[in-house]
Amino acid sequence: MGIFVKICGCASGRDVEAIAALKPDALGFILWPGSKRYVNPQQIAEWTASVPTDIARVGVFVDAAPDQIRQAVEVAGLDVVQLHGGEQRDDIHRLQPVRCWKVVHLNRSIPDDLADYEVEALLIDYHGESQPGGTGETVDWQAAHSFVAAADRKVVLAGGLNRDNVQQAIRQVHPWGVDVSSGVEHSPGIKDIEKVKDFIEQCRALA
Numbered sequence: 001m002g003i004f005v006k007i008c009g010c011a012s013g014r015d016v017e018a019i020a021a022l023k024p025d026a027l028g029f030i031l032w033p034g035s036k037r038y039v040n041p042q043q044i045a046e047w048t049a050s051v052p053t054d055i056a057r058v059g060v061f062v063d064a065a066p067d068q069i070r071q072a073v074e075v076a077g078l079d080v081v082q083l084h085g086g087e088q089r090d091d092i093h094r095l096q097p098v099r100c101w102k103v104v105h106l107n108r109s110i111p112d113d114l115a116d117y118e119v120e121a122l123l124i125d126y127h128g129e130s131q132p133g134g135t136g137e138t139v140d141w142q143a144a145h146s147f148v149a150a151a152d153r154k155v156v157l158a159g160g161l162n163r164d165n166v167q168q169a170i171r172q173v174h175p176w177g178v179d180v181s182s183g184v185e186h187s188p189g190i191k192d193i194e195k196v197k198d199f200i201e202q203c204r205a206l207a
Contacts, residue, residue: 009028124144124147138165
């Protein structure tokens with residue numbers, strides 16, 4: 001199998017339709033009200049009604065209550081929950097059996113008990129001063145490579161990726177998957193479909 005490709009920060013039905021036609025492995029939606037790319041569960045359900053089921057719907061949350069996350073999963077029809085805040089082991093345990101990914105910010109401290117987190121994948125991203133992701137800042141690829149090499153589960157690389165650097169990032173870091181948002185946009189929440197197309201093609205070319 002080739003690299004797993006997630007296009008995140010989808011914020012309109014038009015973009016969802018156009019991006020789904022390019023066949024990424026996942027579409028990401030930001031359910032954190034603090035984001036410029038925020039959408040609500042009802043919008044996600046409407047926009048993805050005709051999206052093929054082999055394209056995963058990933059909802060991104062930041063320190064949301066478990067009950068709120070469960071409700072969003074049900075309403076939006078999410079396949080995966082991406083936890084992008086300071087969620088700890090016990091918080092994640094309360095979400096079982098919901099499929100979860102957990103962000104790791106290599107420019108901050110990493111939990112000592114990360115191996116005990118009940119998540120199917122870890123996602124590397126850059127933590128900015130005002131937001132925990134989607135900053136467009138590139139992570140330290142050397143540190144990311146070391147993290148991937150030592151990880152006991154799938155790792156998705158995010159942070160500053162775009163169509164021009166994604167192949168280099170994949171070759172250097174060797175992640176299971178890649179995640180892009182700001183690197184394929186005209187402006188926050190408005191995707192540049194040509195950039196999305198090129199990004200996916202660059203990833204598929206390495207398969």
